[in-house]
Amino acid sequence: MTMTTPLRAAAALCLAGSLTLTAAACGDDGSTGGGSEGEGAGSITFWDNNGGVRTPVWKEIIADFEKAHPDIDVEYVPIPINDVQSKYDTAIAGGGLPDVGGVTTSYLANMVAQDALEPVGGRIEDGSLKGVLAESMTESVRAAGGRGDEMYSVPTSANNGTLWYRTDLFEDAGLAPPTTWDAFHDAAEKLTDKEDNAFGYTIRGGEGSIAQALDAMYGQSGITEFWDGEETTVNAPENVAALEKYAGLYGDVTPEADVNNDFVKMVAQFDNGDIGMLSHNLGSYQDHLKAFGEGGFAGLPQPSGPGGKRVQVSNPVDGLGLFKSSDNKGAAWKFIEFAAAHEANSAWNESAAQIPANSEAAQDAWVKESARDNGAFASLTDGSTEIVQLPYYLPDWNNISKTDNEPAFQKVLLGEMSAKEFLDAMAEQLNEARAEWQEQQ
Amino acid sequence: MSTAPTALAAPPHARGAATAPPARRGRARRRRPYDEVPRWQIWVPLGLYLLFTLIPFYWMLLFALRPAGSTSLVPWPMTFEHFDKVWTERSFATFFQNSMLVGAATLVMTTGVALAGGYALARFDFRIKKVFLLGLLCSQFIPGALMLVPLFEIFRSLQMINSLGSVVIAETVFQLPLSLILISTFIKNVPYALEEAAWVDGCGRFRAFCAVVLPLLRPGLIAVGSFAFVHSWNHFLFALMFLSEQDKQTIPVGLNTLIGADSVDLGALAAGGVIAAVPVVIVFAFIQRWLITGFSAGAVKG
Numbered sequence: 192m193t194m195t196t197p198l199r200a201a202a203a204l205c206l207a208g209s210l211t212l213t214a215a216a217c218g219d220d221g222s223t224g225g226g227s228e229g230e231g232a233g234s235i236t237f238w239d240n241n242g243g244v245r246t247p248v249w250k251e252i253i254a255d256f257e258k259a260h261p262d263i264d265v266e267y268v269p270i271p272i273n274d275v276q277s278k279y280d281t282a283i284a285g286g287g288l289p290d291v292g293g294v295t296t297s298y299l300a301n302m303v304a305q306d307a308l309e310p311v312g313g314r315i316e317d318g319s320l321k322g323v324l325a326e327s328m329t330e331s332v333r334a335a336g337g338r339g340d341e342m343y344s345v346p347t348s349a350n351n352g353t354l355w356y357r358t359d360l361f362e363d364a365g366l367a368p369p370t371t372w373d374a375f376h377d378a379a380e381k382l383t384d385k386e387d388n389a390f391g392y393t394i395r396g397g398e399g400s401i402a403q404a405l406d407a408m409y410g411q412s413g414i415t416e417f418w419d420g421e422e423t424t425v426n427a428p429e430n431v432a433a434l435e436k437y438a439g440l441y442g443d444v445t446p447e448a449d450v451n452n453d454f455v456k457m458v459a460q461f462d463n464g465d466i467g468m469l470s471h472n473l474g475s476y477q478d479h480l481k482a483f484g485e486g487g488f489a490g491l492p493q494p495s496g497p498g499g500k501r502v503q504v505s506n507p508v509d510g511l512g513l514f515k516s517s518d519n520k521g522a523a524w525k526f527i528e529f530a531a532a533h534e535a536n537s538a539w540n541e542s543a544a545q546i547p548a549n550s551e552a553a554q555d556a557w558v559k560e561s562a563r564d565n566g567a568f569a570s571l572t573d574g575s576t577e578i579v580q581l582p583y584y585l586p587d588w589n590n591i592s593k594t595d596n597e598p599a600f601q602k603v604l605l606g607e608m609s610a611k612e613f614l615d616a617m618a619e620q621l622n623e624a625r626a627e628w629q630e631q632q
Numbered sequence: 633m634s635t636a637p638t639a640l641a642a643p644p645h646a647r648g649a650a651t652a653p654p655a656r657r658g659r660a661r662r663r664r665p666y667d668e669v670p671r672w673q674i675w676v677p678l679g680l681y682l683l684f685t686l687i688p689f690y691w692m693l694l695f696a697l698r699p700a701g702s703t704s705l706v707p708w709p710m711t712f713e714h715f716d717k718v719w720t721e722r723s724f725a726t727f728f729q730n731s732m733l734v735g736a737a738t739l740v741m742t743t744g745v746a747l748a749g750g751y752a753l754a755r756f757d758f759r760i761k762k763v764f765l766l767g768l769l770c771s772q773f774i775p776g777a778l779m780l781v782p783l784f785e786i787f788r789s790l791q792m793i794n795s796l797g798s799v800v801i802a803e804t805v806f807q808l809p810l811s812l813i814l815i816s817t818f819i820k821n822v823p824y825a826l827e828e829a830a831w832v833d834g835c836g837r838f839r840a841f842c843a844v845v846l847p848l849l850r851p852g853l854i855a856v857g858s859f860a861f862v863h864s865w866n867h868f869l870f871a872l873m874f875l876s877e878q879d880k881q882t883i884p885v886g887l888n889t890l891i892g893a894d895s896v897d898l899g900a901l902a903a904g905g906v907i908a909a910v911p912v913v914i915v916f917a918f919i920q921r922w923l924i925t926g927f928s929a930g931a932v933k934g
Contacts, residue, residue: 236876243722243889244897268876271888281873285784287793289876350894455896463703474894481700 226309229519232262235526238278240293240509242269248542252535256526263522276301276589283307286516290523294344294512296335300584302512303336308343309513309520311527319528320345327572328548331508337584337628344510345531346548348540352406352503353490353567355461355469355479360389369468372411372494376436379444382467389465391444394437398453400600401592403470405581406493406504407437413497415577423621426614434603434610441604450604472506473567476544492570501576507583508548546571587624595620692909695902714903718890722900724907726879727886730796732911734871734882735861737800742807742860743853749808750815751841755824768809776806776869787874798874799882803864811856818852819845854922862912883908 239249246269253265268289270278276298282288283305294302302308315321328346336343356369360382369375379391395403405425409415411433414424424430441449446460454471461469462482469475479488493503511527513520529535537552544561546568547553553572562569570576582588596617602608696714697707718724753761783802784793792798822845830840868884875881887908890901916923 238876241893243886244892244895246889247721267878269878269881269889271872271885271891272893273888273891274872278872281780281784285781286788287784287876454894455891455898458896459898472894474892476895478895478897484701 226515226517226520228521229517231519231521231525232260233519233522234264234266235291235517235519235523236266236268236289237526238268238270238275238289238292240270240275240295241272243271245269245539245543248539252530252539255535256529259529260522260525263525265526279307280305288514288516290514290517290519291526292512292514293509295507295509296331296344296583297507298589299332299335299344299510299512300337300586301589303338303343304586307512307514307516309515309517310338310341310343311345311513311524312340312342314513314524315342315345318524320531323533323550324531325349325548325550325553325572328508331505331580331583332510334580335508335583337632344512345527346508346510347531347536348509348543348545348548349571350472350474350506350509350545351567351571352403352470352493352506353472353565354492354494355471355475355488355490357467357483357487358489359483359487360465360467368489368491369494370491371499372496375468375494376440378467379440383444387465389467390446391467392440393452393457393460393466393469394441394445394449394604395452395454395457395470396441396450396601396604397456398593398597400452401596402504402581404434404437404600405579405592407470408433409502409504409579410493411436411496413500413502415502415579417579417582418625421622421625423618423625425621426611426618431611431614434614438603438610450601473544473546473565476565490565490567492567492576501570502579503576504579505581505583506571509545510548582621582625585621585624585628587620587627591617591620591624689909692902692905695898696906698899700897700899714897714899715907717897718886718900718904718907722886722890722904723878723881724883724886724904727881727883728907730880731865731883734796734799734803735865735911737796738803738807738864739857739861741800741804742811743857745804745808746811746815746856747849747853749812750819751845753812753816754819765813768812771809780869780873783870784873793874794877794880796875796880799864799870802870802874803860803867807860807863811860814856815849815852818849822848851922854919858915858919858923861915865908865912 237249237253239245246267249267249269253267256265257263275293279288279292279298279302283302288307294308299308315324324346328349329342331349332342332344332346333340354369354375356378361368361378364378364381366378366381367374369378382391383389408425408430412427412429414427414429416424418424419427446464446466449457449460452460454475457469458471458475458478460466462478473490476490482488493501495501511530513523513527517523530539531549533549533551536547536549537555537557540547540552541555541557547555547558552558558568571578581592585591596613599608599613599616603610603613694705694707697710697712698704699709699711699713752758753765779802783798787793787795787798787801792801826844827837827840830844831837835843866884868888871882871885872888875885883904887901887904890897890904
């Protein structure tokens with residue numbers, strides 16, 4: 192069959208149109224540049240990167256801020272956490288960025304690379320936040336930005352990996368809290384009764400599975416560095432053995448459906464079924480409280496590995512970014528300073544059950560109570576844990592730790608791929624990404 | 633003599649009606665395939681399919697209606713606290729209103745433009761008609777995400793970012809190609825002679841279209857309109873990207889904000905899901921009859 196001339200022309204037109212659109216979609220109008228200090232008053236826009244869940248506490252903080260600064264209005268915009276990166280990327284490419292936005296270290300490098308964020312190191316030094324931000328978190332923010340010592344966000348909170356367990360099930364089985372990996376595996380086995388639909392553990396096999404697998408892997412192997420020279424340690428023999436053991440939990444002591452578990456399904460399974468343990472973070476505390484009530488569950492830091500050493504991977508640090516395109520940076524910075532100051536930072540973190548970045552807020556009574564009730568709250572800062580710093584600064588990190596490898600990890604769980612094959616492939620991607628990043632520096 | 637002409641004048645199907653029912657006479661009634669299949673072979677798969685379809689809805693209702701922390705498999709004791717929470721605290725009342733506005737405006741614009749364009753495609757021959765139709769088909773292969781940045785820039789230059797109008801226009805643009813093709817097929821099925829007869833009776837083209845063609849297009853209009861409404865009601869991407877004020881956001885964006893980074897309120901999420909599903913279910917319940925007629929007309933007679 193041959194095409195007539197008009198049809199050929201139409202096909203060419205459509206092709207040209209598609210290519211033009213593609214080019215336009217990939218283009219940048221330079222809208223991230225410019226901006227000005229403004230008059231330090233007027234209206235500013237704030238995008239909450241975890242909109243909805245944190246909306247009530249942000250509205251309280253904004254109301255307090257507007258009371259303290261009657262000449263500034265804050266327009267609050269809640270953005271769903273799952274889509275915040277695409278929202279930022281679209282606004283970076285097409286314009287319309289806010290003045291202030293919530294930014295975590297997991298995608299900070301990507302935004303810095305697109306020149307969207309204003310450096311804030313100088314403003315911190317010259318303002319009220321000097322010396323009050325937790326050093327470990329400012330270090331994470333510096334490292335994640337990937338531009339030397341410069342900071343591109345003001346840290347506000349950190350999360351920490353937590354092993355949640357059902358105290359009632361442990362007591363009934365006569366088990367002690369799983370503070371070591373050996374105790375963890377033992378408890379997972381003893382709490383499993385498949386015929387009764389009871390399982391010792393729920394594993395994350397779907398979205399977000401890689402960070403959790405890496406956490407369990409480094410925790411059991413005891414390796415404390417992500418890089419050994421120019422090469423990653425993810426496929427070191429100790430890590431391969433640790434991942435084999437971790438993936439071996441699937442199906443034996445976990446539900447079969449776990450292969451598709453994202454955190455929502457995983458937490459829902461734990462809260463609504465007979466599952467002994469769950470690895471998540473401090474953030475799901477309220478969900479467990481609703482499900483089991485006080486005393487029905489407890490949280491522990493990462494179990495200890497070989498030689499009693501506790502090792503875990505770093506968690507993203509949440510913060511507030513000042514956007515370069517803002518025409519009212521003066522007012523926007525006042526808002527950031529207010530939100531990261533003692534009172535607001537404490538209120539936000541208490542509501543979110545996370546660790547405050549403001550060192551004065553970290554001394555508040557609720558923080559000490561939380562640390563007493565849950566060792567995971569304190570383990571990040573009390574020196575008991577060695578942290579393997581994940582390379583958030585690699586622009587490819589998000590792809591490598593999510594879309595590129597999550598399906599392959601499901602194959603490992605299902606026994607269709609070995610842990611070694613999986614880790615070797617991931618190591619190759621990481622080494623390439625690091626080499627590419629180094630070339631760009 | 634006087635009765636014979638009367639008998640002959642009777643319509644053929646009335647002849648012999650007094651003696652015996654004609655349908656049963658002479659040969660056995662032809663069995664339809666439906667009668668040859670045992671009823672259970674129809675009802676059991678249908679029942680299983682229905683169960684498979686309804687279980688997720690039941691699960692959503694269960695989480696929406698049972699108290700937080702309950703693990704009961706029936707929503708008892710029943711609570712409406714989750715509905716109250718999402719409707720008032722989480723601004724679903726505003727989101728619902730915005731979604732309704734976007735859905736209704738998209739429906740009206742899509743149907744209106746598709747009607748005018750479809751009529752032109754069905755009734756007129758013009759130089760680039762085939763090219764235009766090919767272009768319409770090709771446009772179906774362009775994903776919405778690819779258009780995001782260009783559309784964002786256009787709406788920004790028109791100062792339409794943060795306006796529900798931007799979402800309505802974007803939704804209409806994406807709905808139009810298929811709607812145009814569908815409506816033009818429906819119009820082609822309406823005999824041209826009907827319009828010509830109306831012209832002879834003194835109608836102009838527009839009046840003839842309104843008086844003669846439009847009433848016959850009801851199934852097609854309902855099919856196109858309902859799809860435009862449901863699609864815009866459910867569509868998330870444009871609302872997320874083009875609306876950056878909380879009081880402008882729509883139901884799908886609101887639903888996504890119920891999922892946090894580390895925790896999710898399943899009761900609120902389920903209640904939000906029920907609120908989002910109800911209008912769609914009502915729309916389909918009302919239009920089901922017209923929808924089937926519309927699709928069969930468009931599909932078979934085209």
